[in-house]
Amino acid sequence: MSEYIKKTTLFLIILLLFFGAIIHLKNWDVNVYNYLFNSLKVLALITGVRVVKHDIKYFSTGMSIVAIGLFFDLLMEFKEVILLINRFELLFHLLYNAFVLVGIIFVVAGIIEMLKQKNNLIKRLTQMAYFDPVTDLPNRNFITKINPLINQDRNVTFLFLDIDDFKLVNDNLGHHSGDKVLKIVAERLVECVKDEDVIARISGDEFLIILTSPRSNMQTEQIISTIQETISQEMKIRRKLIHVHCSIGVSNYPKDGNDIDTLIRHADLAMYTAKKSGKNQVYTYKKHLTEEISTRFSLLEEIKVAVMRKEFILYFQPKVCVDTNQITSVEALIRWNHPEIGIVSPALFIRIAEETGLIKQIDRQVIELACKQLKEWMDQKITPLNISVNVSPILFKDQTFVADVDQIIKKYHVDPSYLTFEVTEGIAIKNISQTIFILQQLKERNIKIALDDFGKGYSSLVYIKDFPIDTLKLDKGFIDKVLDHKKTRDLFETIITFARKLNIKVVSEGIETIEQLDYLKTIGCDEYQGFIHSRPMPIDQLQNQLYDNKNKQF
Numbered sequence: 001m002s003e004y005i006k007k008t009t010l011f012l013i014i015l016l017l018f019f020g021a022i023i024h025l026k027n028w029d030v031n032v033y034n035y036l037f038n039s040l041k042v043l044a045l046i047t048g049v050r051v052v053k054h055d056i057k058y059f060s061t062g063m064s065i066v067a068i069g070l071f072f073d074l075l076m077e078f079k080e081v082i083l084l085i086n087r088f089e090l091l092f093h094l095l096y097n098a099f100v101l102v103g104i105i106f107v108v109a110g111i112i113e114m115l116k117q118k119n120n121l122i123k124r125l126t127q128m129a130y131f132d133p134v135t136d137l138p139n140r141n142f143i144t145k146i147n148p149l150i151n152q153d154r155n156v157t158f159l160f161l162d163i164d165d166f167k168l169v170n171d172n173l174g175h176h177s178g179d180k181v182l183k184i185v186a187e188r189l190v191e192c193v194k195d196e197d198v199i200a201r202i203s204g205d206e207f208l209i210i211l212t213s214p215r216s217n218m219q220t221e222q223i224i225s226t227i228q229e230t231i232s233q234e235m236k237i238r239r240k241l242i243h244v245h246c247s248i249g250v251s252n253y254p255k256d257g258n259d260i261d262t263l264i265r266h267a268d269l270a271m272y273t274a275k276k277s278g279k280n281q282v283y284t285y286k287k288h289l290t291e292e293i294s295t296r297f298s299l300l301e302e303i304k305v306a307v308m309r310k311e312f313i314l315y316f317q318p319k320v321c322v323d324t325n326q327i328t329s330v331e332a333l334i335r336w337n338h339p340e341i342g343i344v345s346p347a348l349f350i351r352i353a354e355e356t357g358l359i360k361q362i363d364r365q366v367i368e369l370a371c372k373q374l375k376e377w378m379d380q381k382i383t384p385l386n387i388s389v390n391v392s393p394i395l396f397k398d399q400t401f402v403a404d405v406d407q408i409i410k411k412y413h414v415d416p417s418y419l420t421f422e423v424t425e426g427i428a429i430k431n432i433s434q435t436i437f438i439l440q441q442l443k444e445r446n447i448k449i450a451l452d453d454f455g456k457g458y459s460s461l462v463y464i465k466d467f468p469i470d471t472l473k474l475d476k477g478f479i480d481k482v483l484d485h486k487k488t489r490d491l492f493e494t495i496i497t498f499a500r501k502l503n504i505k506v507v508s509e510g511i512e513t514i515e516q517l518d519y520l521k522t523i524g525c526d527e528y529q530g531f532i533h534s535r536p537m538p539i540d541q542l543q544n545q546l547y548d549n550k551n552k553q554f
Contacts, residue, residue: 134182136186137207138201139202140202140203154212154214155254157215157220157250157252158208159209159250159267160202160270161209163181163246164245164247164280166181166204169181173238182205185244189231192226192230196212198212220250224248228245228282231245232280245280246280247279247283248271248281249267249269249274249283251266251270251284252285266285269290270286270289300356303349303352310365311336311339312334314370316330316537316538317330317333317534317535317536318330318542318545319527322526325533328386330387330388330542331387331389331390331422332373334350334366335536359395363395367408368411371408373539375413375414386418388419388421388448391423396434401438416447417447420450421447423435423451424452436468439469443468448470449469450471450473451464451467451473453475471507472507474492478491479511507526508528510529
């Protein structure tokens with residue numbers, strides 16, 4: 001009886017499996033199909049085999065066919081009950097073997113397909129992990145795997161190449177055109193070196209060439225020259241002919257390092273030095289570059305701490321009326337009150353602050369310190385002097401700049417008409433529309449505007465006309481030559497006359513001699529700054545000087 005129950009149960013299971021197979025083959029119930037697919041996905045997570053629905057067809061079809069074969073085999077177990085089966089026993093055996101065989105073939109085909117998919121996936125992932133999708137060159141990950149190329153038996157040269165002004169290509173022609181330029185550069189680099197050498201795209205517009213085959217110094221220099229000449233040849237992009245150039249940094253194994261990372265880093269440092277030298281240049285790594293970057297890194301960390309602790313203070317240099325020699329206003333100049341070495345000149349830290357973006361926070365602190373000083377004068381019932389502060393070009397790209405100024409003014413309850421923001425001539429010319437928009441917003445708040453260092457760069461009297469300027473500060477380079485060069489003197493006087501017609505005050509910077517000051521009086525210059533009167537000084541010295549001179553404001 002138990003044997004009969006076992007056979008009957010097995011028959012029902014096979015029967016259900018059979019109908020399940022039929023349902024699947026007829027696609028009557030998609031849920032069954034999805035259940036099987038999801039089950040195999042769980043199995044795939046365990047085994048690491050990738051499963052797609054295309055593969056499931058092989059498995060599900062194969063297993064369904066095997067199920068049908070097992071159904072015929074099970075029927076043979078009931079030949080004593082169902083006499084009709086005896087007559088077709090041979091046929092049932094054939095059907096059983098045929099269905100099982102065909103089902104197994106489908107299952108094996110599914111396994112083969114899954115393995116093929118896995119291999120293809122591995123290839124794609126390898127391509128993505130070790131090769132650049134734009135140029136098909138190896139990437140940095142690939143480079144880190146080739147350390148065995150460096151050995152004690154030969155010298156290896158690393159060339160770190162950066163396309164000069166590549167951002168202009170992207171900005172003017174679009175990133176798609178920029179990618180085309182990168183492809184062309186990659187193809188040209190391949191043409192310049194031997195097959196055993198390695199070329200990789202490191203990132204953005206940076207490429208690395210590793211010259212692994214033996215070469216003399218002269219041969220290496222010739223290859224570098226060839227690379228520069230080849231890359232600089234014209235390219236046709238979107239029906240336009242363009243030329244690009246590159247800066248190259250060079251490091252050599254084993255002289256400049258014993259591992260890939262060090263040699264790449266040193267070549268990179270050399271490349272940036274080449275860029276600073278005027279671009280389209282070549283520079284070979286020297287040890288002092290690492291020392292400089294280490295010093296720079298330490299200084300940067302100290303500047304970050306100084307910003308956080310608000311270690312910056314203001315020195316003040318007076319602006320003086322040419323006719324009366326009375327102080328009319330002051331320029332606030334930042335100093336770093338370093339806790340260990342004392343007062344530090346901005347020449348040491350401003351450039352790094354500008355390059356790293358820290359200048360935004362520093363400038364805000366300067367504006368706040370200026371407003372704080374105005375508030376102290378007001379609290380002492382003293383008529384404040386106008387304080388001018390230098391505003392970095394980077395703030396003119398900051399959408400919150402004007403709002404931040406409003407917040408600082410509100411915090412100290414000062415009259416903004418006692419503030420002057422000095423902007424450099426260069427930023428005004430590079431970002432005309434944006435500069436004018438922000439300057440107008442500041443003017444609406446009664447903040448005065450001075451154009452600083454006029455004549456130092458790309459001077460244009462047209463810009464004076466267009467910008468909402470209150471004061472024009474003439475660069476020290478003018479006054480240094482004005483007494484000895486007639487053309488400089490004529491230009492100097494023309495600018496002053498032009499500014500006077502536009503009701504713009506003129507301040508001459510860098511006055512150091514009596515002769516220079518006397519000249520300013522003869523041509524009608526309004527104010528001056530310079531060591532002939534005073535150097536930048538802390539607030540207590542400024543106030544003492546004002547008291548000693550019996551200035552009317554105090």
